[in-house]
Amino acid sequence: MKALWGLALACVLLSSPAMADPDAEPTEEVSDPIATDRPDQSTSPYTVGSGRVQIESGPYYLQNKDGTDQGGFNQLLRVGTGPDTEVRLDGDFPQFGPSNFGGGTTGLSDIGLSFKANVAKGDWGGIGLVPRLQFPSGTNGLAGNAVVPSLTVATDFILSDQWALDISVAGSVPKDSTGLGRYFQGFFATSVGYSITDQLGMFGEVYGGGPQDVGGPFEMGVDGGFTYLLDDDLQLDIAAQKGISATGLDWGITIGASARY
Secondary structure, three states: OHHHHHHHHHHHHHOOOOOOOOOOOOOHHHHOOOOOOOOOOOOOOOOOOOOOEEEEEEEEEEEEOOOOEEEEEEEEEEEEEEOOEEEEEEEEEEEEEEEOOOOOOEEOOOEEEEEEEEEEEEOOEEEEEEEEEEEOOOOOOOOOOOOEEEEEEEEEEEOOOOEEEEEEEEEEOOEOOOOOOEOOEEEEEEEEEEEOOOOEEEEEEEEEEEOOOOOOOOEEEEEEEEEEEEEOOEEEEEEEEEEOOOOOEEEEEEEEEEEEO
């Protein structure tokens, strides 16, 4: 576990703005406004650009239908390794719950290490692939019971100057609660985005995933929110979620900021 946190710290230090290459040639993505993976549930197919660093961060709070709540401070670090590739480090630092209104465990979540490749792009949009490994590195009982591999296929379709459609599908193979076997866990998200102005955007989305254990339900939800570009490299966001299944999430909210260097 200490080795994993050491790796995370090294990635953060080496990819900080002070360590980024100031002479790196800008790519096509760098000249465009920042493209983020938050605050919706879908994943952007685009990368941050060669030699660039992007940090996406923000607190969230979730209320579950069983009366428990959970929350944390979501962090995503993205480092461009080429014009169409990037490495990524994600986690919740700190995280609490599930609990009864903040009375549960507080600690650090599992770390996710992933790689994104933008395999196709054009005037029509783009396609990206994101293989990821989640390590059982959480603290204070928040760790999973195994390394979990997953793969996300992320797509973006530009419908007009103002409208866009993002569709992400993913699959992972976590271990069951007994720790003896693995099972397939699926996820999808379909998001429609609208540019109100050059700076202000909004989105609405339907998403679902599961099961959380063998024989569990596939749970679905909807969300929506706004993004605001302060400049091409800095974005603010706010979003709210609502669960539409009998179990799982009741409602949630997040605010955040994303910066590209």
